[in-house]
Amino acid sequence: MLRALCLSLCLAGPAVAQSDAASMADRAAQALSRAAESLEAAESSRDRVAALTRTVQAYEDGLSALRAGLRRAREDEARITARLDAERDQLGRLLGALQVMGGAPEVSLLLHPEGPVNTARAGILMADLTPALAARLEALTTDLRNIASLRAVQQSAEADLADGLSQIQTARAALSKAVADRVDRPDRVAEDETAMDRLASDARSLRDFAANLPAGPAATEAADFLRAKGSLDLPVAGRVRLGFGDRDAAGITRPGWVIDTAPGALVTAPWPGTIRYRGPLLDYGNVMLLEPAEGYLLVLAGLDVVYGAPGQIVGADAPLGLMPSAQTAAPDEARDEAGAGQTAPQRLYVELRSDDGPVDPADWFTVQEE
Template structure:
């Protein structure tokens, strides 16, 4: 009696959903689509835009693959541990099922105490047999799921490796396409001497931003679509998570008027609106900076880049690449790691964003939607 009561406990474990496996398979399809985009970008009329879309597609696919495979690996580990922990119960279950045989039923429980004992045994058998069958089915489903998840991770290795290689190819091709681009209008010509003098005389971002108009020559009157008309609806320039909001103090006790976004290594940064490049290069303690002017008296400042695209004075269409974040390019083992991507390396880079209206900084989250800023 106690033996069968113990086996009934096995029925309580619910069958886990297949979401991790489905997510990983969906990511594999995304990476295959991104590869197709990269192939078609070679003959695209606007190679910069096509390659930008290909890089972003690879970023999305690799992020989804990273999350899907990590979830699959965690689920497989949980199943393996659960099965190992239930090893003794599994052994008893198999022994009980073997003893009952394929035609088990109440008649098997003929009790030496006579008809009443036999009736009780029959009732017990009638209630336990379905439970044993269900427990066996649950165990079989867990084993099959663990096996399928392991096979999925093995099958995904080639897709991952191809995706990581192709995003590097796409980034290199994008850099070259940007360097070869000659069709962008130019709003002004930079005076490098005045720029150097301004940098040397500047101690704050406020001072530098105020002096930007001094470094230009031959300003053209080019009308761009007004970004202020879409205030609050512009896309963030990079995918990631908002690490620090405007006015919050960092660990060093420094308070800045911009926001800090944690991004994945080598993430592509794009302009949220058509804008003129007012400055690109190193600045103070902000690292490598790109300052964009979507319309007069409005500046978007992106700081902390590893590399910047374009030339000062050029006018970039909306969605054009501005630069790349730093960090390692990524390896298959990093993406498949079940431990949370090697101590948080997934969002290891940070981009500082500041919006300035005239001489006054504004909260960037008043200009941008937060949707693109989240990486699930």
């Protein structure tokens, strides 16, 4: 009986390797610390808008990495716990047998009731099994230590996450104020804002609005913009949820991308352009229409806060606005962000249009592989 039990436990395999969740969380915490230093430095920067934009992006990168480390720690703990639960009966019997052996005199353990031959065989068996038992017990000890370590990582990461979320809100508020207070405002061309607002209120669709948009001066030549095809960064940190022409849960297809973002994520210009419109449009929430070159229009829809004004010319990486924040989300979503390391995503709709109609963003933007 003991032999079968020991063999089955030995065949169960060694403990899983130590997770790298701790190193991921540590690197993310260091990134958040550097972002905090950047936030302090941005206060004295000559171009506070640019400095704060970089700071917010640094916080977003750090928080994303921290969530990944926290998620990895929870997955590793769940995997180890599930395996130990599956072996619970065998481990209990092993520990019980070892307790009996530990409490019995050594002489009695070496004797077999059927005589010296069987005593010798039992001794050989025990000699063979002892190293395997020791290895299995060491693996079990390692598993238990890993669980304790992973729980400590989670506690530390959750504290860092809560602090990082507080700090990024401060950085976002500072950025919004810097945009509003900036003295060296970007160049701006004349734009009939009243006519644009009327056009937006009368529009029956995004296509209708874009088609009736009057021509305006572009920030760059079309040829320059065409040379950037395939190399543009996404306007927001996130994951492409729906591609060009994909059908959503309601069966609706749209000629653009739907990108999952963290609440409050910063939206920036992927290319220099002229703001043609910014404000509410249909059921898209706040919309930013950026003209990167003559004959092209970039539509960014679903924002909560939008920066700039119609006719304003902005540079690449300039802040355009913020996605809805955790404060405007449902209470359980906000609690999920601070407590579980998982965020209920906001969704940015991205559509790139040419004079011929919508084009596939996949031909223009680069997407980092996860």
